[in-house]
Amino acid sequence: MAYDVVVIGSGPGGYVAAIRASQLGFKTAVIEKESLGGVCLNWGCIPTKALLKSAQVMEYIKHAEAYGIEASGKHNFEKVIKRSRGVADKMSKGVQFLMKKNKIDVIMGFGKVQSKGKVEVSKADGTKEVVEAKHIIIATGGRSRELPSLKQDGKKVIGYREAMVLPQQPKSMIVVGSGAIGVEFAYFYNSMGTKVTIVEFMPRIVPVEDEDISKELEKSYKKSGIEVMTNSSVESVDTSGTGVKAKVKTPNGEVTLEADIVLSAAGVVANIEGIGLEENGIKTDKGRIVVDKFYQTSVPGIYAIGDCVPGQALAHVASKEGIICAENIGYAEKKYHHQPEALDYNNVPGCTYCTPEIASVGYTEKAAKEAGYEIKVGKFPLSVSGKAQAAGATEGFVKVIFDAKYGEWLGTHMIGYNVTEMIAETVVARKLETTYHEVLNSIHPHPTISEGIKDAIEVAYGEAIHL
Incomplete structure (x- = not known):
């Protein structure tokens, strides 16, 4: 089988790279050893959020009286787990649909770079197949890091x-x-x-x-x-x-x-063993594959994205890297009209979905000071937020950091109810090089948790209305 682009791994980096490559007119295939969607859809981002939602519902029941409702109940642990697996299965089937829709061939098996332009696929039945491709994208992801003092036995x-x-x-x-x-x-x-x-x-x-x-x-x-x-x-x-x-x-x-x-x-460690890196002279450093800003490895025609390269091990980072990689291949092959923009790793949002939720992007206060900025910091407690009061979720705060000289938005750090849905405002604003003045002149809806961002900026500049 011969392709323009072959992607090894179908996680949020791999399947997204494959779709973008197909959209650009490349004959594309993905090689996957386990389940479409990789760790994120099957064992990471998605099923954990399903578990956390069950936990949140349990918390609501425990504290129902605070909302004026008489309720009691207990959880069925097996059903909680079953629901999570059902959500993951549905998402994986969604990726199967996307592969068919975009005419991407799915080859099940373990992919290993045999040589430039060739990938060997070891299948579950013991057979092997060689797939040819002009461009090979390695998107093999990561796994749970095993500490020397904490050998995992899978049971205790x-x-x-x-x-x-x-x-x-x-x-x-x-x-x-x-x-x-x-x-x-x-x-x-x-x-x-x-x-x-x-x-x-x-x-x-x-x-x-x-x-x-x-x-x-x-x-x-x-x-x-x-x-x-x-x-x-x-x-x-x-x-x-x-x-x-x-x-x-x-x-x-x-x-x-x-x-x-x-x-x-x-933490996680990259899956880079046994995939043909050493045999083909593909350079690694500190357990990750070395790439340039367009994800080209040390061997032309072989690329790497996601958790197996340096950078934040996050699904949305892997997806964007996959798109940039595919578009750069498209540009080189005259199938895309301009070279893509390199990813700014200092403007990547991070979200943690415990309760209270955490969301952040950009410089921390300490990092901003260490970078030599003179800063203005504003902190708005959610205990003052009308929406948070109504929701019975007053824990946490919104913290913003601005450059005192030019008004540049350096970072936002939030902890509290629904803050993971709010961080994108800062990401887009920083990308557009927005200043505090422009944000304060943009109306934020009331009552929302998101207006806490505006309120925090007002605090930073001595214009606080609600504090």
């Missing part, structure tokens, strides 16, 4: 995949790592009634976020009964008994924690 020491399909709810759980994966699962299991302890190596949870966000989330989690241990690390685990005993090094000495299950949520 698990990764995110197992955490989504546990046959029964554990009474207690230790979550190692407090990035997006860790805090989302901590919230889910705590809401379901599991006793949760977070162990974080860094001085604060969600360490990539602004420091004020970390403090607010820790306060919220402790209030909800989650134990938080920062500056701490799991040194070893003993799984010989009925549960797990974890030795944890803390600033005050070593302690032993006992739980039914340990969830290792210490």
Whole structure:
């Protein structure tokens, strides 16, 4: 089989790159070893959001009286998991439809770059097939990082995949790592009634976020009964008994924690083994494939996108990288009218879907100062927001950071109800090089949580109306 473009991997980077390549007139195929949609649709972004929605509904029931409603109920853990899997399955079928609609061939099997222009596909039945392509895009994604002191056995020491399909709810759980994966699962299991302890190596949870966000989330989690241990690390685990005993090094000495299950949520590692990189001289650095700004590897005609290249390991980043990569191939082949714009990795939004939600983009306050900016900072508490009061969700705040000299919007950091739906305003405004003045002259609807962005900007410039 001969193609113009072959994509290895069908996650949010791979399938999007394939669709864009097909739209540009390239004969395209994707090679997938497991399920269309990759980790995001099947084991990541989508099914976890389904689980978190179930947790949120459970929280509503627990606090129904606060809304003037008498309600009681209990959850069925198996049905919660089943609903999540159903949502994931539906989304994966949606990608199947998109492949057919865009006339993209789907080849099931493990793809390995054999040589420039050739990919070997090892199929489930043991047979092999060689697929030819002028352009090869590697989009093999990532997997749960395994710590040396925390070997995963899939039963008592698990990764995110197992955490989504546990046959029964554990009474207690230790979550190692407090990035997006860790805090989302901590919230889910705590809401379901599991006793949760977070162990974080860094001085604060969600360490990539602004420091004020970390403090607010820790306060919220402790209030909800989650134990938080920062500056701490799991040194070893003993799984010989009925549960797990974890030795944890803390600033005050070593302690032993006992739980039914340990969830290792210490980030992701790229899937770059056994795909032909070494044999073909494709350069890597620190476990990622080295690429230029248009995702060309060190070998012409071979590209890489998504979690297997440097940059944020986020679905929306992988998708945009896939589009840029396909359009640049199109430009080189005179199928696209101009060279695409390179991705600005400092304007990538990050969202965490625990409760309260977290959303951020751009510089943190600390990073802005370190970059040499003189800044103006505005912080608007959602406890003052009319919509938040009406929704019974007054936790959190909106924090904005502006350059004092030119009014450039440097960053936004939010924690609270529905904030993941609000961050796009900052992303677009920063892309358009909007200043504070233009945002304040744009009417924000009332009552909404989103007007908190305007209110925070007013605070930054000493024009606060509602505070």
